[in-house]
Amino acid sequence: MEGLVCVDDFEKEALRKLGNVTRAYYRSGADDEFTLKDNGAAFSRILLRPFMLRDVSNRDLSTTVLGKKVAVPIGISPTAMQRLAHPDGECGSAKAIETIGGIMVLSYFATCSCEEVAAAAPNARKWFNFYMHKDRTITQGVFKRAEKAGFEAVVLTVDAPVIGKRRDIERNPFDFPPHIKLPNACPDEEELSVSKAHDDIDHGATWEAVSWIKSVSRLPLVLKGIQTAEDAIHAVELGVDGIWISNHGGRQIDTAPATVIS
Amino acid sequence: MEGLVCVDDFEKEALRKLGNVTRAYYRSGADDEFTLKDNGAAFSRILLRPFMLRDVSNRDLSTTVLGKKVAVPIGISPTAMQRLAHPDGECGSAKAIETIGGIMVLSYFATCSCEEVAAAAPNARKWFNFYMHKDRTITQGVFKRAEKAGFEAVVLTVDAPVIGKRRDIERNPFDFPPHIKLPNACPDEEELSVSKAHDDIDHGATWEAVSWIKSVSRLPLVLKGIQTAEDAIHAVELGVDGIWISNHGGRQIDTAPATVIS
Amino acid sequence: MEGLVCVDDFEKEALRKLGNVTRAYYRSGADDEFTLKDNGAAFSRILLRPFMLRDVSNRDLSTTVLGKKVAVPIGISPTAMQRLAHPDGECGSAKAIETIGGIMVLSYFATCSCEEVAAAAPNARKWFNFYMHKDRTITQGVFKRAEKAGFEAVVLTVDAPVIGKRRDIERNPFDFPPHIKLPNACPDEEELSVSKAHDDIDHGATWEAVSWIKSVSRLPLVLKGIQTAEDAIHAVELGVDGIWISNHGGRQIDTAPATVIS
């Protein structure tokens, strides 16, 4: 990793090293990729007004998230299928974020089980991402499993109401390799196929599901994918513990606004 | 059509396959093509604010147009000379739109007759596009023919007051091939030459023509090419049944605004 | 001129045909050429709102300028040194504008005399451009000569208070070829060298000069190069007959606004 000094450098190097299928899977956004592109470009439109002659000899990025300390206001998003890129998969990401004191958010579509990740990064703060299962007793079982594994919050993905059309993938459809299994989308350590895990998702879930989650889970609930003030207000009214502004990296609904606005 | 997954892909493939003359005829906009370019670019400036946690397990694009149901809010614009591209001509387009439940709008300059199109796509909703003929008894005859063929509305083109200068074509002028005849610009199935059909158009038609159409035709009247609020209000006052915002694809009057505005 | 169908085509062809020195002299703007570039680009930002269903069967571009008819609202700007490009020089331009019924404005730095231009285009409307001479009796003599030659108005250039630095020319300085003489910057047909004509200009002229011109010349006076409302008001108060919004084609003062604003 010599000569890699910023995020862009790492992204370019990764795109160079990954195989075609994995690259297309990780890189692609939905449709015209307007949202994907603007997610990055939006940051270039934000200017900061620096104040001078403040004492900056000691700089401290620590803050609190859900009432508890983090050394840095940075976490790993619940990105799926990390074993496509490296055999360590999500365990590697968890160890990295543990090192700098941020938060690991494990994807429902992770390729390492929540128990493996907990063992790999025992001192990291860890949140568990999930989708609503058509069978809610399974979702309830998933909560128990996550809590038992030491995950301190659950994160419901709401910004994937439909799966985006990613053109690179539509042009070159692929099957995930057979060693890619999803061990977290169930209450036990059963390894689901990718297609089974997708088929189980309840695309009809509404705000009623949020009320149900609050009634059955003791863990704090974060909604990932809120993009409007109206939805944020609704979430707060229902007792949601955290709102995560996200457009799913521009991968599901194109033409959604960037997550920062200048 | 393998590997073609979006409209842009189809456009690129078509431009690759078409002969030079047909490509220039279909692709070109007027003058500097500012309007042509912005018709597409304007869409990239429109962002949508997605609401989450709504039940989207069943998605329905159907709506009503002129009081009747369409499965999709999509139609075929009255684009001319489709047999330049394929022997099926407008019959092929009509069958395609019939399949997805949209509306076929047959151009006055179509190369298939309205009777052929009606036979090819009997279950499609079909509208008949026309220009004012210098001899209004002919226009009146055209209405009767369209109605008899099962067309449910007439669509007057108003966004071609003059014919745009398309530079690719001015640089390489061409004659339409002899097999290209226009069978719809007359009350019977006479096949007019392209130049005859053009010469017959009354470029002096004003809003008075709209009143006259409403007085002689029982079919709903749509004005294609309204681009200002002033004209839209005028149209409504005269009893027009539908306003179609259009700049003729940027082909006639350059520097007109795009048809969507962000 | 086959295949040249728009102004851009003619400009490209001219730049291709001209020698290096002439091309640099004609093409260059001052400094960074911000104004030069925006003079063209500004037009691409102007949209028109077309009204439909008006009778456009007969279109008439004629209007009046300084109280007299022109067939088109177009004229030839007082561009210098036209014999650099073609032996016909300004006589050729005058014949062209005569053909379409516009106005010929002859540059003070023209290479054809006003008498030659008058003979070449007897039926064209003709205006005479000038700069203030350090010796005002000479300027007064120029007015008489212009009037005698049939020029109907005088046009004072005010947008060249200093001569712009044009980088292509500063990098490759040149002398005008010896056949280039300026026959209009004097009351008789004496042929001045380019440098003599430049040296004679009074760069200290102020609004007082305008009052003086109005007191000694019977011809209508147009100020070419007004760029602010303040100057326009001043001009009207002093009895100026026409205001010509111009930034000298971006050749003298860079960072001046384009002559049209959207």
Next chain:
Amino acid sequence: MEGLVCVDDFEKEALRKLGNVTRAYYRSGADDEFTLKDNGAAFSRILLRPFMLRDVSNRDLSTTVLGKKVAVPIGISPTAMQRLAHPDGECGSAKAIETIGGIMVLSYFATCSCEEVAAAAPNARKWFNFYMHKDRTITQGVFKRAEKAGFEAVVLTVDAPVIGKRRDIERNPFDFPPHIKLPNACPDEEELSVSKAHDDIDHGATWEAVSWIKSVSRLPLVLKGIQTAEDAIHAVELGVDGIWISNHGGRQIDTAPATVIS
């Protein structure tokens, strides 16, 4: 320097001639270089409204700065390490600015001593740039030395609270060559190494330092690097003699606004 007619030409030629290390050191801005790029681009967005018919036969750029005359409103910024580019170092720059009657601002990280610069350009106006030393008796000694050498004001850099990450340099780290010494960051003519001079800087200095400077130095004090109205007001309240709007050339804090705003 034939053919170099504008600042851009000189910059390009310099980048061509300099060695890799010096080029990277001089050219680089912090992080994504948003501020670096916009510092230049911002000027292209500023238009001027030229007034005409004013007497511009004699043009005078002179003005006063800190109550004294300058022939041009231009100075040399306190840019470091000029002997990396040329053996004359800051003495050469001082002689150049002396020639046109502007102000030489000598960097705390200059490679020529203030005494050498004073001898090289005795008639130039000269200001002395400094950073707060952790040992304030040293800073006080520096003031005395600068005053004795004929420098008329001191300029505190406040826009480098942290040192920016410049990617070209992070990718190819380098040591300054051994002949590069810093003779100005101390009260006597001791030659410090670059790293020693950097280590001595007090990054904890606050507005209290400004009050202290005003209490110990008779020379006017300029703050270089104020970027907000709030800080400017604070500076005036503390009796600062000049505010220098600067973002350190985009080299320290990226995403700061450009120093001019249109």
